[in-house]
Amino acid sequence: MSLRYTLIDSILLFLFKETQKMERTLIGELRSHLEETVLIKGWLHVLRDQKKIQFLVLRDRTGMVQITHWKPNNQELADLISTFTTESALTVVGKVSDNPSVKLGGLEIQLESISVENLAETPLPFEPFGDKDNLPALDFRLDWRYMDLRRTENLLLFRVQTTMEMxxxxxxxxxxxxxxxxxxxxxxxxxxxxxxFELAYFDTKAYLAQSPQFYKQMAMAGGFERVFEIGPVFRADPSFTSRHMTEFTSVDMEMSWVESEEDVMSNQERMLQYAYKRVKELHGEEIKIVFGFELEVPQVPFPRITMSEAHQILKEVGYQLPPDKKNDLDPGAERVLGETIKQRTGCDFVFITEWSFAVRPFYHMKKGEKLTRSFDLIAGGLEITTGAQREHRYEVLLAQAKEKGLSPDNIQFYLDFFRYGCPPHGGYGMGLSRLLMVMLKLPNIRETVYLFRGPNRLQP
RNA sequence: GGGGGCGUGGUGUAGUGGCUAACAUGCGGCCCUGUCAAGGCCGAGAUCGCGGGUUCGAACCCCGUCGCUCCCGCCA
Structure with a gap:
């Protein structure tokens, strides 16, 4: 049966090739098209133009291949190729041949025809594939982000992000x-x-959401029990750091019928472990090559330390917190804690629990008089998550709002969620780009987001 | 919002009171039958962010200004 179908398939394929336009072959798949004439599309990575022979290296999203043109075969074509600039977008037709002496995959394509889809102007604003030592400063690369995105690191980074979200x-x-x-x-x-952020909205004013917090809690009152959202949030903070943005993608989760914040944390750590596992499966080898390290899938459970234990550890290692941080941590303390926990347990992640109500929002459930059922997740010394069991009892919530000096009128729509059978629940918010930053060990969040938005950057 | 640092060819750097401002990379030209992050030779390209001051003389010192950046605050 299979023989017959193979024969019919080949005949059909032959007829198809004769009568139809050629289909594009991805460079990564050329090995399975030896001795065939293929059509490939991509960017001119490099052109080596010698007296008798031209070598073009073409790059697409799956890899690179060398194309060879013996100039005397077609001098007119050779003269045309001589005018090509690197990074031009090309379509190439040629025959794939095995050639072990070619360092790039042991393959080369004997050029048959070539056409220019878009010639790159010269000189380029910068060389995306030049020496690492000559890589422009981040701010300049962000001005030319579409060129910067062509870099191998960025192609991989956004494939990792896609896998992570999946x-x-x-x-x-x-x-x-x-x-x-x-x-x-x-x-x-x-x-x-x-x-x-405030904006004009017909005859009135509107605000950009700085968190889906209230809406995901509404889903708990709505009986959905378990929800998540990956979406944009906006913060009008003039923060000039390597880890802040005015618009970023927030990964939010909320779940009902929790016994405590522990249920939320154990769910999150298993989710992160799974995400690391999937990324390692699909991109571990490439991460090793491109970013130069072995991605480690974290063990669960992650260590958990209370705020007072955290302060004890800081004392032990001699880290001085500012006096106004009696119930809190500063970024330096988070880095030191992350490092210390890594040394002591081998884990890159640590949950900090039992935060003081004084430094938490009114909707976090209290634990005793002063503390809350809330947590932060520190990853690689960076805060990537805040979560908590929420206060679901109307009267208690109202009292806590008043304690924080909030006017109930402004949040009455929210308080109403808790009037007709809202289950106990909890959840967290996590910064997508911060997670990616930690996972790939990148020093600046602007590297890990498609287009950075900050106080001084709205373009491109 | 507070504090620190940095602005030199397209890009990345060197130069910290007396140079026609250097190097790498990229760009242009020429040479090279097979290169492969190719190589060799030649060439173009910067009034050293901007304005003022000190000095016989400023890329270099001082003041202001603009831009960028990092840290803190705030957070994810």
Whole structure:
């Protein structure tokens, strides 16, 4: 049976090739097309133009291949090729041949025809594939982001991000979560109000959401039990650091019927472990080559330390917190804690629990008089998550809002969620780019986001 | 918002009071039957962010200004 179908297939394929336009072959798949004439598309990575022979290296998203042209075969074509500039977009037709002496994959393509889709102007603003020592400063690369994105590191980074988001969704769906999309336009400043972007909205004002917090809690009151959202949030903070953005992608989760914040943390650590595992499966080898390290899948459970234990550790290692951080941590303390926990347990992640109500929002459930059922997740010394069990009892929540000096009028729509059978629940928010930054050990968040938005950058 | 640092060819750097401002890379030209991050030779390209001051003389010192950057605050 299989023989017959193979024969018919070959005849059909032959007829197809004779009568139809050629289909594009990806460079990464050329090995399985030896001795065939193929059509490939990509960017001119380098041109080595010698007296009798021309070598073109063409790059697409799957790899690079050398194309060879013996000039005397077609001098007119050779003269045309001589005018090509690196990074031009080309379509090439040629025959694939095995050639072990070619360092690039042991393959080369004997050129038959070539056409220019878009000639790159010269000189380029910078060389995406030049010496690492000559790589322009980040700010300049962001001005020319589309050129910067061509770099191998960036292509891989955004494939890793895609895999990571896929893995998160796989994990959540496997665990009974529903995906939600909450609005980013809001009618009233909800939580603090200080860091909200305000914009004209017909005859009134609107605000850009700085968190889906209230809306995902609404889904708990709505009986969805388990939800997640991956979406944009906006913070009008003039922060000039390597880890802040005014617009970023927030990874949010909320789950009902929790016994405590522990349920949220154990869910999150398993999700992160799964995401690391998937990324390692699909990109571990490339990460080793491109970023130069072995991606480690973290063990669960992650270490958990209370805030007072954290302060004890800081004392032991001699880190001085500023006096106003009695119930809190500063970025330096987070780095030191991350390092110390790594040394003591081998884990890159650590949950800090039992935060003081004084430094937490009103909706975090209290644990005793002063503490809360909340946590931060520190990864590679960087804060990537805040989570908590929420306060779901209307009267208690109202009292906590008042304790924080909030006017109930502004948040009445939110308080109403808790009037008609809202289950106990908890969740967290995690910065997508911060996670990617930690995972790939990159020093600046602007490297890990498609297009950075900050106080001084709205372009491109 | 507070504090520190940096602005030199397209890009990355060197030069810290007396040079026609150097090097690498890229760019242009020539040479080279097979290269492979090719190689060799030649060439173009910077009034040293901008404005003022000190000095016989400023890329270099001082003041201002603009831009960038890092740290803190705030957070993810």
């Amino acid at each position: 893995a998160l969704r796989e994990f959540w769906i496997e665990n009974g979560f529903m995906e939600m999309h909450s609005p980013k336009l809001m009618g009233s400043p909800s939580e603090s109000g200080a860091e909200l």
